[in-house]
Amino acid sequence: MTKPNGMEPLLEVRALQKFFGGLVAVNEVSFQVMPGEIVAIIGPNGAGKTTMFNLLSGVYVPDKGEVVFHGEVLNGKKPYQIAQRGLARTFQNLQVFDNMTTLENVMVGRHIRSAYGLLSAAFRLPHARREEGDIHEQAWHYLSLVHLQEQAAMQACNLSFGQQRRLEIARALASEPALLLLDEPGAGLTREEVEELDGLIRNIRDAGATILLVEHDMDLVMGIADRVIVLNHGEKIAAGTPETVQQDQRVIRAYLGEVWD
Ligand SMILES: Nc1ncnc2c1ncn2[C@@H]1O[C@H](COP(=O)(O)OP(=O)(O)O)[C@@H](O)[C@H]1O
Numbered sequence: 621m622t623k624p625n626g627m628e629p630l631l632e633v634r635a636l637q638k639f640f641g642g643l644v645a646v647n648e649v650s651f652q653v654m655p656g657e658i659v660a661i662i663g664p665n666g667a668g669k670t671t672m673f674n675l676l677s678g679v680y681v682p683d684k685g686e687v688v689f690h691g692e693v694l695n696g697k698k699p700y701q702i703a704q705r706g707l708a709r710t711f712q713n714l715q716v717f718d719n720m721t722t723l724e725n726v727m728v729g730r731h732i733r734s735a736y737g738l739l740s741a742a743f744r745l746p747h748a749r750r751e752e753g754d755i756h757e758q759a760w761h762y763l764s765l766v767h768l769q770e771q772a773a774m775q776a777c778n779l780s781f782g783q784q785r786r787l788e789i790a791r792a793l794a795s796e797p798a799l800l801l802l803d804e805p806g807a808g809l810t811r812e813e814v815e816e817l818d819g820l821i822r823n824i825r826d827a828g829a830t831i832l833l834v835e836h837d838m839d840l841v842m843g844i845a846d847r848v849i850v851l852n853h854g855e856k857i858a859a860g861t862p863e864t865v866q867q868d869q870r871v872i873r874a875y876l877g878e879v880w881d
């Protein structure tokens with residue numbers, strides 16, 4: 621990997637390992653993400669991609685290895701502590717709050733970074749009320765970024781699948797993360813929606829965020845990623861530019877099974 625002089629990685633994953641009983645879901649995987657990069661993690665189902673995201677975001681504690689973000693070891697930190705440090709994510713299975721409006725869903729994301737937090741906002745303390753106005757404004761900004769202003773007052777459960785996926789991204793963005801993890805954002809989207817997603821991810825990167833993307837849509841991945849990391853059975857089997865990874869025989873075999881042996 622080329623490393624510009626003096627630039628520190630935003631994220632450094634060192635020999636990360638996670639077992640579920642006897643199954644090793646992530647096996648001593650190491651990689652770095654530099655500021656401003658779009659890095660994709662690909663691999664067949666069960667490769668350990670979502671587990672990797674769960675380790676990075678504090679949902680799971682690694683059995684071995686380290687996650688270093690902004691030079692700080694994250695191991696053992698709670699998901700909210702990691703979110704406060706500027707790492708946000710979306711989920712493979714949609715997790716919007718059905719009983720809230722679209723706008724309220726985004727405001728939840730903003731509260732993660734708010735100085736006074738959800739509790740004081742809930743009690744509507746004076747300083748919180750003032751901040752609530754800012755949060756409202758910020759939430760609108762992120763809604764407009766994902767083209768959901770017209771749906772702001774709708775219950776989130778009434779949005780289409782593609783709209784809910786965009787809402788999740790807006791909610792993650794509302795915490796103004798340095799690193800955004802997207803877990804299969806293209807899954808279930810129409811071709812047209814995937815093309816919009818491509819543009820949205822580029823806009824997010826251009827706005828200053830770094831992106832780690834798990835995705836099955838190879839057109840999207842190969843078109844957008846600066847670098848691609850390939851996992852198979854929990855192990856990193858290849859990493860490099862989209863071009864090199866696509867020509868890697870281990871990668872081709874992992875995707876096609878025995879056909880190429
Ligand atoms: N909470 C869990 N408990 C037990 N096994 C799990 C759990 N989460 C994932 N696994 C297993 O770990 C492996 C990797 O899963 P996952 O990270 O979801 O893969 P991917 O996202 O690449 O499809 C799979 O074999 C899966 O069945």
Ligand SMILES: [Mg+2]
Pocket residue numbers: 669670671712
């Ligand atoms: Mg997954």
